Every structure is written in structure tokens, then in C-alpha cells.
Amino acid sequence: MYDFSKMTGAIHDWLSSIMPNLGVIITEWVIIGLLFLAFFALLGLVLVYAERRIAGFFQFRLGPNRVGPFGMFQTVADTVKLLLKELVGTDRADKFLYNLAPFFLIIAALMAMATIPYGLGLIAYDVNIGLFFMMAISSIGVIGILLAGWASNNKYSMIGALRSGAVIISYELSLGLSSVLAMVLLAGTLNMNEIVMSQQDGWWLFRGHIPAIIAFIVFIITGTAETNRVPFDLTEAESELGAGFHAEYSGIKFAFFFLAEFVNMFIISAIAVTVFLGGWLPIHIPYWEGFNNIMDYIPGPFWFMIKTSGVIFLLMWFRWTFPRLRIDQILTLEWKYLLPISLINLILMAFIVMMGWVF
DSSP states (O other): OOOTHHHHHHHHHHHHHHSOHHHHHHHHHHHHHHHHHHHHHHHHHHHHHHHHHHHHHHTTSOOSOSSSGGGTTHHHHHHHHHHHSOOOOOTTSOHHHHHHHHHHHHHHHHHHHTTOOOBTTBOSOOOTTHHHHHHHHHTTHHHHHHHHHHHTTOHHHHHHHHHHHHHHHHHHHHHIIIIIIHHHHHHOOOOHHHHHHTTTTSOHHHHTHHHHHHHHHHHHHHHHHHTTOTTSOGGGOHHHHTTGGGTTOOHHHHHHHHHHHHHHHHHHHHHHHHHHSOTTOOOOOTTOHHHHHHHHTSOHHHHHHHHHHHHHHHHHHHHTTSOOOOHHHHHHIIIIIIHHHHHHHHHHHHHHHHHTOOO
């Protein structure tokens, strides 16, 4: 019901009427870039506050409750503190790579966010290979982690970076097999918008039978590992490495790493919602026409954020439930269990699609 392509098209036509084509392109790039930067910062503030509140709930304590109503301004105060804090580094670091590393994570996250469809016609970069593009771009972040660990010239940072490289590169195999290949077989396309539209008759999580449920479970596990969160946070294990790969960073540079972790959690959740849970499509119940008509009046971006928030809560639930795994346990889980399960599940999904057994 809400097609945002009409709004974006009207803005494009208005800009075209007052400036040449090159000026229109540059202006649109600037507007989209500013919107994403603002959304990026807002995500960090909201998700950090939500993480602290959820942690307090699971640990039977209050969480932030002093700065502002219900502690809502605590993350704002922390942001101001990090912005004003002195940038303390080390003389032994490789200055260029040391300063460059945080931007790899930020840029990779921003580029991945551009391919997410937040509503009908509300997507910054609509490309036919959108899901493949997102998976490829999100893999660049590990380069920033490796650079940060190596350029810091600190043994703890280096150990954390090597752990991150081993975990992320390993788990990307199951992540790709579970989300990209298995679900692309169902949707028949890599375009993010078309994947969402293909779920108008029901979410792929349920229409794809048991292999789709297995793919979703594997995706959530591997997505948690990709974002370096508990129980897969050996890259920044405080009890062993004292913050790991970003131990030598402070101030705004540390904030970049901290912010990128939460934004990557949002991106993983957004992929799960887009591929498995119908994206921005409203919840419909078969034969309940009145209920379905009411749900259609709720804008798509609202549905998208509600579903994404649910998956984010699940990832945060993991963090405050499971203990940290050892590096050998993490790699054993991937190579001996998740990867074989993903391969077998992919074959089952191909068989189901070939036989036409999709709901």
C-alpha cells in the first residue's frame, strides 16, 4: 500500500528541474550519505542502550537509570565522553594502518546497509545481485580487524586479530550456504526486493519446510559468530586479551569499532528478516481478510524494524545466556557440524525445489 518509490521519484524530478544531471547525482549521493550516517549513529545509541537494559533484565538488575528518564541519555553521555577523550596510541604502531583500520569496518557496514530494502521502493542501491553484494561487502570488515591487530604492534591485539580472521573466514562458509544458496533456491533471485516480494504468500521460513528452519538456525549461529559476539567473542575476550584487537585504541577510534559491532548486528538481523521473515511485508493470516486489511495500513518500514528488533533481541539473548567458547570449540563447531549440516541442507532444499514441494 505504501510505495516510497513515488516519493523518491518526485524528489529526483524536482532536483532534475533545478540543476544538471551531474548535480542531481552528486546531490542525491550527499543526501543518501547523510541519511545513512545519521541512521548509523542513531542505531549505535539505541542498540547500546537496549543491550544494557536487556543485560540488566537477564541479570536481575536495573541497568542505566540515572542519566535522563529511564537512563535514556546514558549512551549520549558516553558518546560525548568518547568524542572528547584524548586519542592515546603507541609509538610502536604503524601509524597509517593503525588509523586506517577503523574505517574499514565503518565503510563496509555503510555499504552493506545500502542494499537493504527498508520498504517498497525504499532502498539506496537496488542491484540484481544485492544479496551476493551484501555478503561480499560485509566480508571486508575482517580486513579492518586484521589491520588493527597487526598495526597496533601488541601481542594481545595480534592474537585477537588472528582469532577473528580464523572465526570469520570459517563461519562465512556456512553463512553463505545457509542464507544465500539455500534461500536463493527458493526465491529464484539474488535481488533483495524480489526476495521480499516472493514471500507475499508466506515467509520462506515456513514455506520452505524443515530445510528452511535449519537454514535459519544455522544463519543465526553463524551470524552471531560473524559479529564477534558472545559466545564467539574470543577476538576481544576481556579476561584473556584485555579487549583484543582494539586494545590500543581510545576515543573516537575505539568508538568506531564499538559502533560497527552493533551496526553489524543490525545488518545480520536485517538479512535474516529479508530472506526468511518476509522483510517489510505485513503479517498476514490465511482466510483472515479483515485482519490482513488492517495490517496493510501499517507502513512497511515499521514492520521491517519490528521484525529486525525481534532478531536483535534474540542475538542479545544469546550473549547473556551462553558462556564463551574456546577457539578449538568454535572451529570444531563450524568444520565438523555446521558446514556438513549446511551442505546436506542445501541438497535437501534443492530436492524440495526441484520436486515443487514448496508451500
